[in-house]
Amino acid sequence: MKPGKYVGVTLTPDQIKAQRLARKALKMRVALADALMTQPDIHSREYWHRRLDWYLNQIDRLDADAVKLFPDVQESFVIASMTI
Numbered sequence: 001m002k003p004g005k006y007v008g009v010t011l012t013p014d015q016i017k018a019q020r021l022a023r024k025a026l027k028m029r030v031a032l033a034d035a036l037m038t039q040p041d042i043h044s045r046e047y048w049h050r051r052l053d054w055y056l057n058q059i060d061r062l063d064a065d066a067v068k069l070f071p072d073v074q075e076s077f078v079i080a081s082m083t084i
Contacts, residue, residue, distance in 0.1 A: 001080045001081070001082050002080060002081050002082070002083070003079075003080055004075070004076075004077075004078035004079050004080055004081065005072070005075055005076070005078065006072075006075065006076040006078070007079060007080070011076070014069045014070060015069065015070040015073070015076065017069055018065075018066040018067070018068075018069035018070035018073045018076075019066070019070070019073060019076060019077070021062045021063075021065050021066035021069070021073075022062070022063065022066040022073050022074065022077070024062055025059045025062035025063050025066070028055070028058065028059050028062070029059060032052075032055055032056075032059075
């Protein structure tokens with residue numbers, strides 16, 4: 001096991017904000033997956049397409065904002081990696 005690149009590193013306020021945005025985007029992805037499995041079909045197909053497009057755009061915006069603040073934001077969550 002090799003420690004992650006950012007383990008023990010003090011992050012700047014912008015990097016912390018970027019991590020917060022990335023976590024929010026991940027939570028939205030999980031909520032979307034849950035909703036797609038459980039929502040009853042009470043609206044039209046067009047409604048769900050509009051709603052899905054809006055939601056995915058929000059996730060993309062959060063991810064883009066996080067990467068702007070901290071390009072290596074996804075790597076900063078890695079605690080350890082292993083080479084086989």
